[in-house]
Amino acid sequence: MVSSPYFSLAVLFVAALGFGLAPLGLAWLWARVFAPPKPNATKNAIYECGLESKGDAWVQFRSAYYLYGIIFLIFDVEAVFLLPFAVAFTGLSAAACIAMLVFVLLLIEGLAWAWAKGVLTWA
Amino acid sequence: MAVDQELKIELGKQGIFVTTIQELYNWGRRSSVWPMQFGLACCAIEMIATTMARYDMARFGAEVFRPSPRQADLMIVSGTVTKKMAPQVVRLYNQMAEPRYVIAMGACAISGGPFKQGYNVLKGIDRYIPVDVHIPGCPPRPEALLQAFITLQKKIDAQPLTGEGRPRFLDPNAQGEFPVPEQAEHDLAPTSNHGVWPVPITIL
Numbered sequence: 526m527v528s529s530p531y532f533s534l535a536v537l538f539v540a541a542l543g544f545g546l547a548p549l550g551l552a553w554l555w556a557r558v559f560a561p562p563k564p565n566a567t568k569n570a571i572y573e574c575g576l577e578s579k580g581d582a583w584v585q586f587r588s589a590y591y592l593y594g595i596i597f598l599i600f601d602v603e604a605v606f607l608l609p610f611a612v613a614f615t616g617l618s619a620a621a622c623i624a625m626l627v628f629v630l631l632l633i634e635g636l637a638w639a640w641a642k643g644v645l646t647w648a
Numbered sequence: 649m650a651v652d653q654e655l656k657i658e659l660g661k662q663g664i665f666v667t668t669i670q671e672l673y674n675w676g677r678r679s680s681v682w683p684m685q686f687g688l689a690c691c692a693i694e695m696i697a698t699t700m701a702r703y704d705m706a707r708f709g710a711e712v713f714r715p716s717p718r719q720a721d722l723m724i725v726s727g728t729v730t731k732k733m734a735p736q737v738v739r740l741y742n743q744m745a746e747p748r749y750v751i752a753m754g755a756c757a758i759s760g761g762p763f764k765q766g767y768n769v770l771k772g773i774d775r776y777i778p779v780d781v782h783i784p785g786c787p788p789r790p791e792a793l794l795q796a797f798i799t800l801q802k803k804i805d806a807q808p809l810t811g812e813g814r815p816r817f818l819d820p821n822a823q824g825e826f827p828v829p830e831q832a833e834h835d836l837a838p839t840s841n842h843g844v845w846p847v848p849i850t851i852l
Binding site: 559560561562563565566567568570572574575576577 | 673716717718735736737739740742743745746809817818819820822824825828
């Protein structure tokens, strides 16, 4: 194994790992002796500028944002379909280009509908 | 096993640097004390001035004022502590991670200051939390705050790692939680924390 051409790389790899882990290990050992844990209820309480926190941190999510999520999804999937088309573009016939154009136009029609409906205006 | 001072200086002249682990540890701790953003009143303006260009506190490693108590080492109580604010101050002190230090800046934080007769003024924050350095003044000049900071650094330098005189954070049996006062009918309850502030008894 010592004669393998990658042996020096393995040695360097182990040294690099040790270089990173050794200070962490030393810090852990130091903390075991010189950082005794002293938790208590007030110390572990939630920080709220010195006040006591009351209730959950769950806020009501604004449901109107779902429209942006849907529109993004549609155009994201469209981009995924357009990628292989773009890769094979130079070798395609005219009929394939027209089929792809129809696909893109369908999705543009969807965008035009959403636009006319007023979805894209930030109310 | 401390090293002899003259021997240290002699070796230092020859280019050999000798130290102990305690000195190194305390040097690291005192050169990077991070204060908490905690200004209450006029002394806070002097504290801000201390961090600005003319009386730069960044020279001492303290330019990073942390907004969160979890990341701060030092709480500079600068300003009058009202009885409404006192529970918040004590709770924030409890939420700081050890090792933690307190500087009572200005007359109001030491003992109520010029507003001592006020019904809502807490007569000194050291009734509830242990204070390491007091700075008299109304307000103390930025140089005085720097002097207090240097005093705190000297105090940190002198803290031993083991033995009887070791600081609170190294002793698992030392007090870690300082009770937060509640608002009672006319005053805070308790009026002072036992063990932190000795109540002066008037002998008539």
